[in-house]
Amino acid sequence: MKYQSVTPGIQYTDLAQPKEFFIDFMGFKVIHEEPDFCVVQRDGVKFCLHIDEEYSKNLAPLFRIETDDIQAVWQELLAKDPTKSRIHPRFKDGPELRPWSAWEFAVGWGDHVCLVFQEWTNKDQA
Structure with missing residues (x-):
């Protein structure tokens, strides 16, 4: 058994600005999307972007x-x-x-x- 990779989750109050940053600026592609959650990927790097009011204000x-x-x-x-x-x-x-x-x-x-x-x-x- 070996660990394969890490996929960080990042919390926001809405997804418009983070999606613009990751997709338009960083060149990531959306591989899964829901109203309050999406996964973006470029090469072997993935991020889960979530809407979470509390965590987004404190982290x-x-x-x-x-x-x-x-x-x-x-x-x-x-x-x-x-x-x-x-x-x-x-x-x-x-x-x-x-x-x-x-x-x-x-x-x-x-x-x-x-x-x-x-x-x-x-x-x-x-």
Whole structure:
């Protein structure tokens, strides 16, 4: 037996803005949808987006997505957001090499979900 993957669930007060973020900006596809719940996927990464008033007010989630080409991810998102309004201010100049040997940058909006993209320099650490 082995674990296969993790599919995080994120709570919101409505799904319009998160769906726009994940689908239009991030390039995810909806693979299941109900009025207060949907699952989005891109490659091997999935998120469950839920409507939950209480949790959405008290949790600010952060997720890390590993990639094998962080520059390609950076260029794709920069093309969709040339003003860098969705790029975390720390990374306005592009991905940074962090002390734990991973190149990283982060995206999100306001105090909502933050996705950190990372590419490990030593693939054995990933």
